Amino acid sequence: MIIEILRLGHRKERDKRVTTHCALVGRAFGARGMYYAGDPDDGLERSVEKVNGSWGGDFFIKHVSEWRRFIDEKKKQGWGIVHLTMYGIPLPEVQARIARLERSLVIIGAEKVPGEVYRAADFNVAIGNQPHSEVAALAIFLDRMLGSMEFNITFSNARIRVIPQERGKRVEALDL
Ligand code: SAM
Secondary structure, eight states: OEEEEEEEEOOOTHHHHHHHHHHHHHHHOOOOOEEEESOOOOHHHHHHHHHHHHHHHOEEEEOOOOOHHHHHHHHHHTEEEEEEEEEEEEHHHHHHHHHHHSSSEEEOSSSOOOOHHHHOOSSESSSSOOOEEEEHHHHHHHHHHHHHHHHOOOOOOSSSEEOOOSSSOOOOEEOO
C-alpha cells in the first residue's frame, strides 16, 4: 500500500516544529512523502531534505497552494482519501477496508479542519475519540497500516546509520 500525507493549515512560525515532526514520522514509518498546505516554508523543506541527505531515502515534501483542487485530483486519480480526526470511526472498525486501498492520501490537520474535508474523505478515521496530536495519530495509523516500526525501515543512500545499543549511542558512517 502506498501512503502519502497531506498536512493542512501549516503556519510557518507556529507550526514549524509539529509539521517537521509529521514529515519525520511519515518518513520513518513508511509513507512516500508529504504535501503541506498553508504557508510555503523553505526552512521546513530544507530540514526534511537534510534528514534524507544523512539518513537516506527519497521521502518528498512539497507545498500545495490549492488543497481543495489537489484532493479532487487525487480522487480522480484513484487515491483513497483517509482523514484522521478524533470525530471519525475508530481505526479498528475500518482498518480492513482501508488496507484494501492500493494508494491512499492521509490528511492531518493543524487547527480546525473545514467541513468539506470530512465530506471529501472516503474514511474519517479516529485514533481513539479523544483529542491528541497529528503526530501521534499519524504514527499510529502508519504503524497499524504498514507495520513499519516492526520492520525498522532501511533507506537507500544513507550516509549514516544507528548501530542499536543497549546503552550509549553508536552511529556508523556508510560508504556510498
Ligand atoms: N479539534 C481539532 C479537530 O478539528 O480535529 C483537533 C485538532 S488537532 C490539534 C490536529 C490534528 O490532529 C487533527 O486535525 C487530526 O488530524 C489529528 N488528531 C488529533 N486527535 C486525533 C484523534 N483522536 N484521532 C485522529 N486524529 C487526531
